[in-house]
Amino acid sequence: MFKKIIKPLASIKLAVFVILLIAGVSAVGTFYESMVGEAYAAQKVVYKSVYMYLAIFLLCVNLIAVMIDRWPWKVRHTGFVCAHIGILITLFGAWITQEFGVDGSVAIEVGDKGSMVVLPDRQISLYAFDENMVPKVIGQKPTDFIVDLPSSDQALFQIEGKPLRVKQYFHFAERDEKIVASENKNDGPAIRFLLSNDNVSVSEWMFASKSNQQQKLELGPATVVWDYGEYKYSSGNVIHLFPKEGKVAYRVYSKKKKGLSLEGLTEAGSMVATGWMGLELRLLNFYPHSRRRVTYVEKERFSKATQSAVQFEYDGEEYWLGLNSIVRFFSKSKAYVLSYGQVQIPLGFNVYLKKFNVGRYQGTKRASSYASDVFVKDLGFSTISMNNPLKHNGFTLYQASFSENESGQPTASVLSVNKDPGRWWKYLGCLIMVFGICHLFFYKKWIGKRKKGVRAS
Amino acid sequence: MKSLLILILSLVPCFSWSLSSSGYEALRLLPVQDGGRIKPLDTYATESLLLIFGKSTYENKNPVEIFMTWVLAPEEWKEKKMFLVRHNGLREGLRLENQRLFFSLNELLNNDRLGLAINSLRGKLSKEEKLDSYFQAVQKLANQIQRFHTIANGADVRVAPPKSGGNQWVAIKGLDGELLEKFTGLVSAFASELKLGPKDSSSELSSAVATYINTAKAIRGSDYAPFSRLKAELHYNKFKPFKWSWIFYLLAVFLVLLSMAFSAKALVYLSWLSVALGFVFHTYGIGLRVFISNRPPVSNMFETVVWVPWIAILCAAVAYRNKLVLMGASVVGALCLILCHLAPTILDASFSPLEPVLKDNFWLLTHVIIIVSSYGPYFLAFLLGDVALVYFLLGEKKHKAKIKDLTTIMYRCIQVGSVLLLAGTILGGVWADYSWGRFWGWDPKETWAFIAFMGYAAVLHARLVGWVRDFGMAMSSVVCFILVIMAWYGVNFVLGQGLHSYGNGSGGLNYVATFCGIHVLFLLYVALMRALGKQK
Numbered sequence: 001m002f003k004k005i006i007k008p009l010a011s012i013k014l015a016v017f018v019i020l021l022i023a024g025v026s027a028v029g030t031f032y033e034s035m036v037g038e039a040y041a042a043q044k045v046v047y048k049s050v051y052m053y054l055a056i057f058l059l060c061v062n063l064i065a066v067m068i069d070r071w072p073w074k075v076r077h078t079g080f081v082c083a084h085i086g087i088l089i090t091l092f093g094a095w096i097t098q099e100f101g102v103d104g105s106v107a108i109e110v111g112d113k114g115s116m117v118v119l120p121d122r123q124i125s126l127y128a129f130d131e132n133m134v135p136k137v138i139g140q141k142p143t144d145f146i147v148d149l150p151s152s153d154q155a156l157f158q159i160e161g162k163p164l165r166v167k168q169y170f171h172f173a174e175r176d177e178k179i180v181a182s183e184n185k186n187d188g189p190a191i192r193f194l195l196s197n198d199n200v201s202v203s204e205w206m207f208a209s210k211s212n213q214q215q216k217l218e219l220g221p222a223t224v225v226w227d228y229g230e231y232k233y234s235s236g237n238v239i240h241l242f243p244k245e246g247k248v249a250y251r252v253y254s255k256k257k258k259g260l261s262l263e264g265l266t267e268a269g270s271m272v273a274t275g276w277m278g279l280e281l282r283l284l285n286f287y288p289h290s291r292r293r294v295t296y297v298e299k300e301r302f303s304k305a306t307q308s309a310v311q312f313e314y315d316g317e318e319y320w321l322g323l324n325s326i327v328r329f330f331s332k333s334k335a336y337v338l339s340y341g342q343v344q345i346p347l348g349f350n351v352y353l354k355k356f357n358v359g360r361y362q363g364t365k366r367a368s369s370y371a372s373d374v375f376v377k378d379l380g381f382s383t384i385s386m387n388n389p390l391k392h393n394g395f396t397l398y399q400a401s402f403s404e405n406e407s408g409q410p411t412a413s414v415l416s417v418n419k420d421p422g423r424w425w426k427y428l429g430c431l432i433m434v435f436g437i438c439h440l441f442f443y444k445k446w447i448g449k450r451k452k453g454v455r456a457s
Numbered sequence: 458m459k460s461l462l463i464l465i466l467s468l469v470p471c472f473s474w475s476l477s478s479s480g481y482e483a484l485r486l487l488p489v490q491d492g493g494r495i496k497p498l499d500t501y502a503t504e505s506l507l508l509i510f511g512k513s514t515y516e517n518k519n520p521v522e523i524f525m526t527w528v529l530a531p532e533e534w535k536e537k538k539m540f541l542v543r544h545n546g547l548r549e550g551l552r553l554e555n556q557r558l559f560f561s562l563n564e565l566l567n568n569d570r571l572g573l574a575i576n577s578l579r580g581k582l583s584k585e586e587k588l589d590s591y592f593q594a595v596q597k598l599a600n601q602i603q604r605f606h607t608i609a610n611g612a613d614v615r616v617a618p619p620k621s622g623g624n625q626w627v628a629i630k631g632l633d634g635e636l637l638e639k640f641t642g643l644v645s646a647f648a649s650e651l652k653l654g655p656k657d658s659s660s661e662l663s664s665a666v667a668t669y670i671n672t673a674k675a676i677r678g679s680d681y682a683p684f685s686r687l688k689a690e691l692h693y694n695k696f697k698p699f700k701w702s703w704i705f706y707l708l709a710v711f712l713v714l715l716s717m718a719f720s721a722k723a724l725v726y727l728s729w730l731s732v733a734l735g736f737v738f739h740t741y742g743i744g745l746r747v748f749i750s751n752r753p754p755v756s757n758m759f760e761t762v763v764w765v766p767w768i769a770i771l772c773a774a775v776a777y778r779n780k781l782v783l784m785g786a787s788v789v790g791a792l793c794l795i796l797c798h799l800a801p802t803i804l805d806a807s808f809s810p811l812e813p814v815l816k817d818n819f820w821l822l823t824h825v826i827i828i829v830s831s832y833g834p835y836f837l838a839f840l841l842g843d844v845a846l847v848y849f850l851l852g853e854k855k856h857k858a859k860i861k862d863l864t865t866i867m868y869r870c871i872q873v874g875s876v877l878l879l880a881g882t883i884l885g886g887v888w889a890d891y892s893w894g895r896f897w898g899w900d901p902k903e904t905w906a907f908i909a910f911m912g913y914a915a916v917l918h919a920r921l922v923g924w925v926r927d928f929g930m931a932m933s934s935v936v937c938f939i940l941v942i943m944a945w946y947g948v949n950f951v952l953g954q955g956l957h958s959y960g961n962g963s964g965g966l967n968y969v970a971t972f973c974g975i976h977v978l979f980l981l982y983v984a985l986m987r988a989l990g991k992q993k
Binding site (some may be wrong): 031034047302356363368370387396416434 | 490492494584587624833873876886887893897904912919921952953
């Protein structure tokens with residue numbers, strides 16, 4: 001009876017099917033990754049999908065069944081048993097790693113310290129301020145939006161009886177910040193101007209608000225000031241702009257005259273000659289009340305400018321949140337902060353980055369080697385470099401990459417942080433598997449021949 | 458300096474010159490710093506000409522001469538149609554004449570659309586977006602123009618070691634003092650030889666080059682450049698061992714075919730000899746590259762394409778049964794090396810420096826060499842599969858013995874390849890674990906190595922239940938090799954994603970796809986003919 005159940009599960013035909021299935025799913029994964037340009041998405045959508053787990057489950061069943069089927073094992077089964085047990089042990093090791101391992105990273109600025117490991121998993125946290133204005137976590141949810149987008153009629157959190165919902169999620173989105181007119185009388189005024197002559201042309205937004213009453217823009221030969229009208233001239237070429245009677249007032253101060261040279265009122269679309277270097281000032285937009293509006297535009301694939309972004313809705317208001325950012329919002333009585341970011345776990349110790357060294361190939365900017373000089377309490381000074389990790393507190397820190405500024409000075413080191421309890425299982429499994437396969441393929445040819453030779457003699 | 462030289466050159470009847478051989482040889486060896494290493498001028502000039510013109514000679518002139526005239530009289534070159542624009546879409550996009558492949562610098566610089574294209578390329582690069590083939594072509598054209606400019610104004614041709622400190626060499630433009638004087642002497646010796654032709658065997662040019670090198674030695678010490686490596690590299694450039702190698706492999710293929718036609722034993726011995734000679738040159742070439750670059754033999758795409766046939770021939774020698782194996786291996790050898798010869802712009806043969814992560818690492822070395830080695834027996838099995846399929850077409854019964862022999866060898870090859878591929882992939886995991894703390898991360902390169910392995914594993918299992926017999930073996934060694942091509946070429950040149958991206962390149966997709974497509978059609982045809990034959 002038992003054999004009857006085992007037989008079909010142990011069939012080699014099933015094995016061929018499972019092998020091709022796993023290969024096929026993996027191939028889809030590589031094409032998907034190439035299409036979207038991001039490994040994380042491919043992991044979520046393909047490699048760690050239900051289909052893959054199902055295929056691997058089938059493989060395990062098949063492997064176990066075929067070994068039971070061949071029971072009791074004989075010496076000639078050595079290769080077969082080893083190859084298959086090796087695969088099972090390797091898969092077991094992979095499972096241990098997946099369940100109990102840590103695979104994250106920590107980026108440390110030169111001269112600074114790092115103590116938190118950033119994991120690829122993401123979560124949404126909601127904080128409320130208590131009476132001492134200290135934020136406290138009142139809700140936290142892991143998110144897996146790329147495969148499991150919460151429907152917009154389902155509340156993520158309930159705040160004071162009203163639901164906070166996810167309206168939209170873009171996995172690849174570019175941030176787009178606009179200044180728009182506002183109805184709210186408390187919002188500050190904004191203008192956009194174009195300053196140009198035959199050689200230069202500069203177009204900028206300027207924005208004043210209750211908390212930031214004056215904005216100054218240094219444009220080389222001249223400074224532009226936008227405020228509510230309080231600016232007092234001291235020196236240089238200055239264009240002072242401020243809202244007045246629903247229009248924009250301008251005052252041009254010149255360096256030569258050491259004082260006011262021009263003043264008047266203008267409006268969107270009109271032009272003022274400043275009198276210096278043929279520069280003309282054209283007012284492009286003017287909003288007496290305005291606010292910044294951040295939106296995200298969905299993209300098809302990953303680039304350096306994209307990030308994942310979530311749009312939330314609470315009490316009729318909508319908020320966009322890019323990955324690893326926060327937004328503050330208010331109910332009638334209280335202030336809240338919502339964060340969307342990668343999960344962080346503590347290292348349990350501080351890593352101080354004292355220095356970051358980059359070696360370059362002669363005469364080029366190409367890095368030939370790089371290393372982090374770090375200090376860890378208990379360990380003292382040490383160097384983490386390629387193929388030379390640092391082990392402490394169960395974690396292993398590897399030199400992964402670094403960032404540099406425009407002049408080629410390294411600014412931060414990126415260390416990959418890892419804890420892998422499944423490692424030795426995987427190594428053991430692989431060893432047994434390779435031994436088994438070699439035994440299967442070459443036993444007859446090498447050992448078998450020798451035995452024949454012995455018999456013949 | 459320049460005005461003087463232009464004056465000299467204006468006396469030269471343009472482009473009808475000849476240099477003394479000793480002067481030319483001396484000039485070829487001149488050390489130049491480029492791409493993170495010191496290379497002989499010969500290599501630098503050849504790479505520049507290949508980049509700009511796509512071929513290693515221009516109107517039968519060698520690259521060093523072309524290079525020197527670029528330095529001397531760039532004005533003369535601005536109207537020459539030598540910038541290769543191969544991409545059809547780019548020629549259309551720039552409204553260039555679509556019947557031509559080559560364009561002059563002036564034509565390109567006067568093209569308004571090119572500036573716009575380069576601007577949007579910059580935008581894409583700053584966002585690190587993936588470039589499509591159009592923008593890859595824009596990038597290449599921008600590089601071509603930039604290379605010409607840096608040579609023409611001497612701003613980035615680094616010919617002299619720094620007097621003190623730092624490792625960045627001084628460009629022609631920045632030379633001063635004695636070095637400038639000697640370099641000017643070198644250039645005017647070149648110009649006067651061009652003008653007057655070589656006077657006698659004791660060349661003025663060769664002594665001018667020697668004087669210049671001695672001056673540099675006096676400033677920075679005699680080991681300012683690795684001269685033994687430079688000499689080896691120049692020898693490698695001149696001797697072209699891989700060219701000799703494929704000539705002999707090709708000869709062996711013909712000899713085997715002849716031996717089949719005339720069934721002469723002597724011809725088989727001759728073909729053996731020919732393969733052996735080819736293999737000697739092949740080995741010599743690999744050895745030279747290791748010496749020149751001072752690193753393991755399998756570090757870029759070009760080197761893998763050279764390494765795989767070397768292993769395939771080794772496998773064939775071990776598994777030798779009949780002359781068909783010999784022929785199969787020779788075809789692999791000739792095919793790969795001719796490919797390297799014909800597509801120098803796609804399979805970049807230069808000794809460019811390695812990424813930091815690839816340096817000085819035992820596990821890296823081991824896993825790459827083992828994996829690439831596995832392609833050797835797989836490639837051999839693929840070709841023998843082709844040969845076996847031809848025999849199936851010619852008559853299954855008549856050639857039964859040969860087919861059986863071939864199947865046995867294919868089976869062996871697949872076994873050896875699978876063990877190597879699996880072991881290499883696992884060692885790759887060990888290396889990744891050792892360098893990044895991650896054994897397996899579904900990186901496209903490792904995933905495709907895994908997929909290829911699974912393909913062969915499926916074949917080996919299917920053979921146990923009788924799904925794959927002699928015919929199936931021939932079919933599947935061909936089909937599975939398409940997976941290997943994907944892992945080998947496709948991941949870097951088609952997918953272009955992942956941690957192994959330092960091997961990325963572009964081009965050749967049409968040829969590779971056609972190659973695979975023809976094989977698939979061939980398989981279908983043979984399968985159809987066989988099915989029809991059985992019905993009768």
